[in-house]
C-alpha cells in the first residue's frame with residue numbers, strides 16, 4: 401500500500417501508521433506487526449520534546465515506576481492478567497525489568513524502556529521514524545500520542561472532532577469507594593432538598609468550626625506536586641488561564657484566605673445535618689461517579705497535592721477517616737478526546753473504520769490502561785486491514801469495561817478513568833459479597849469470559 405502522509409513523505413509498503421511511541425503506541429505497533437502488518441511508528445522525541453519525557457527511549461514512564469498491583473483481586477492486577485493472556489509485549493518487558501515492590505509490579509524504568517525499544521527496533525515489520533506527525537493522515541492509523549500530544553497534532557485532532565471535543569487540561573478531584581465512607585457521620589441530602597432521589601443525591605461530610613480550621617491548616621501546609629515548566633507555559637495560554645481559574649486546586653483556594661473554602665466548594669448553604677438538626681459549619685459534598693454507585697468524587701476538590709498527602713489530608717474530612725481513594729486528584733496537561741462522542745468501544749473513530757485512538761488520549765488512564773488499549777487498537781487495526789470486523793471485548797473484562805466506560809460515559813463531565821471494579825457490570829452475588837470477596841468474584845468472571853471470548 402502507498403500512503404500520502406502530511407509531512408510530504410510517500411510511504412511504501414506501510415499498512416499502518418502509528419503516531420506516538422509511548423506505552424500505547426509501542427504495544428499497538430507490536431500487536432499489529434505480529435499479525436503481519438508493515439508498521440511505521442512515528443515518535444517525535446528527541447527532536448521535539450514533550451516537557452515530561454527525559455530520554456529518547458520508546459515507552460518511557462514519565463512519573464511513577466509502578467504499573468500497579470499484581471494481585472488478581474485488584475483492578476490493576478486483573479487488567480495485567482488479561483493483558484498477559486492477550487500476549488502483551490510491554491507487560492513481558494515490564495516483568496523482565498521488575499524490582500522488589502511487594503504485590504506491585506514496579507520496574508527499572510531505564511531497563512524497561514530500553515527493552516521495549518530494542519524489541520520494536522528489531523522487529524522486521526516495524527520501521528521507526530523520529531519525526532513529529534503534524535496531522536492525522538488519511539492512511540490507516542493509530543493515534544497514540546498521549547497526554548502531551550504535540551500542539552500541531554492537537555490542532556488536527558480538534559479539526560476532526562470539533563475543538564470542543566478535545567480537552568487540554570486535567571484538573572480532577574479524588575474519587576473514593578462508597579463502602580469506605582463512614583455513613584455514621586456523613587449524610588445524604590441535596591441542597592434545599594432539590595435532588596432526584598428521596599434521600600438526596602449527594603453524600604455530605606459535615607464540619608464543625610474546629611474541624612474546618614484543622615482541615616484548612618493541613619491543606620495550606622501540605623506538600624504539592626511541583627508544576628513543571630511545560631505546565632507553567634500552559635498556564636499563560638488564553639484557554640488555560642480561563643480554565644484554571646474555573647477549577648482551582650483546593651489548596652490554592654485555601655491559600656487565598658481561611659474562609660475561602662467555606663464560601664466556595666465547602667459552603668454549607670441549603671444543607672442540614674440530620675443528626676444535630678442544624679446547618680454544619682462547612683461541608684464536603686460527594687457525588688456519585690458511576691452507575692453502580694460504588695464510586696463517589698469529592699465535588700470541587702481538584703488538587704495538586706502529592707498522593708500520600710491527599711490520603712493524609714482528605715482523611716481529616718469527617719466521614720472519610722478511612723476513605724479508600726481509587727483515583728487521586730491531579731492537575732497536568734492532559735490532551736484527551738471526547739471519546740463518548742467520537743470513539744467506538746473497538747477504539748475506532750466514529751467517522752472512519754481505519755482510524756484508531758489508543759492510550760491516555762482516549763481517556764483511559766494509568767500505565768496499564770494505556771498499554772491495554774494500545775494492545776486492542778493494534779490488534780483491531782490488523783483485523784480491519786485484513787477485512788475482518790474489529791473486536792469489542794466483553795464488558796465484564798477489565799479491558800472491555802475500560803473501553804466501554806470511555807466510549808459511553810456521560811460527556812458533560814467526562815474525565816479520564818483508570819481500571820477499577822466500579823466500571824464492571826454488577827454480578828448476582830454482588831449484594832452478598834463485600835470488599836475483596838466481591839473483587840475476587842469479579843476477577844474470576846472476567847477471566848472466565850476472556851477465555852471464552854478467546855476461544
Ligand SMILES: Cc1cc2nc3c(=O)[nH]c(=O)nc-3n(C[C@H](O)[C@H](O)[C@H](O)COP(=O)(O)OP(=O)(O)OC[C@H]3O[C@@H](n4cnc5c(N)ncnc54)[C@H](O)[C@@H]3O)c2cc1C
Pocket residue numbers: 419420421422423424425442443444445450452453459460461462463464465531532533534544545546547548549550553732733758759760761765766767768770
Ligand atoms: C506528568 C505526567 C505524569 C504521569 N504520571 C503517571 C503515573 O505516575 N502513573 C500512571 O499510571 N500514569 C501517569 N500518567 C498518565 C499516563 O499513564 C502516562 O502519561 C502514559 O505514559 C500515557 O501513555 P500513552 O502511551 O498514552 O502516552 P505516552 O507514553 O506519553 O506516549 C505518547 C508518545 O507520543 C509522542 N508524540 C506526541 N505527539 C506526537 C506527534 N505529533 N508525533 C509523533 N510523536 C508524538 C510523545 O513523544 C510520546 O512518546 C502521567 C501523565 C503525565 C502527563
